[in-house]
Amino acid sequence: MSIFFNFFFEYWFLFFLFIFVLSLLLYLEYKSYYYLNCISTYNLIKLMNINNVFVYDIRCKDEYDKGHIINSLNILETSVLKDRILKFHSNNVVIVCEDGLKSANCIRINFCNSSNSVLYLKSGIKGWIADGQILIK
Numbered sequence: 001m002s003i004f005f006n007f008f009f010e011y012w013f014l015f016f017l018f019i020f021v022l023s024l025l026l027y028l029e030y031k032s033y034y035y036l037n038c039i040s041t042y043n044l045i046k047l048m049n050i051n052n053v054f055v056y057d058i059r060c061k062d063e064y065d066k067g068h069i070i071n072s073l074n075i076l077e078t079s080v081l082k083d084r085i086l087k088f089h090s091n092n093v094v095i096v097c098e099d100g101l102k103s104a105n106c107i108r109i110n111f112c113n114s115s116n117s118v119l120y121l122k123s124g125i126k127g128w129i130a131d132g133q134i135l136i137k
Contacts, residue, residue, distance in 0.1 A: 037107050039119040041131040044094055053092040056081055058103060059125070067135030069096060069128065082110045091117040100124040 008015050039047070047053040048071075055072035057064050058081065064074040075081045085093050095103040095118065103120035121127065129135065 037119050038100075038104070038122045039094060040122050041128055041133060044121060045133070047092060047094070051092055053094060054085075055094045055096060056085075057096045057125075058106060059096075059098055063098065063125075065137070067125075067137050069125075069133075070136045072096060078106055078110055081106070085118060093118045094121060095119070096121045096128075097124045099126050 055069050057068050057072045057074045058076065059074070060076065061074060068074065075084065095106055097103040100121060100123050103124065107118050107120055123130065125135070
């Protein structure tokens with residue numbers, strides 16, 4: 001233990017540099033993991049125009065009725081959502097919520113080991129509106 005303290009006091013700059021680099025690497029790994037299944041508004045529109053994409057809105061019914069993405073389905077129960085995706089869809093599924101956090105957590109919890117391509121809208125409905133897209137009532 002005294003060797004560690006001697007090294008720390010003699011080479012304190014290297015020790016703090018090591019801690020800084022280690023923290024930076026952990027942050028970058030976390031950030032890349034967070035955006036792993038993320039899709040932007042532009043890319044979602046491209047998918048909607050080119051391919052057959054299934055959009056599931058996991059907001060409450062009242063929020064969904066106020067406005068939603070065209071052809072999206074409102075499913076509140078994550079177990080129903082998971083069963084539906086695993087049974088009927090092999091790819092191109094996008095989950096949407098208000099700000100992107102709930103849908104990202106839903107994907108991490110339910111689909112992290114799934115072979116399905118399940119994505120979430122980066123900033124949710126708020127990002128959709130901020131990018132100038134319309135909602136259907």
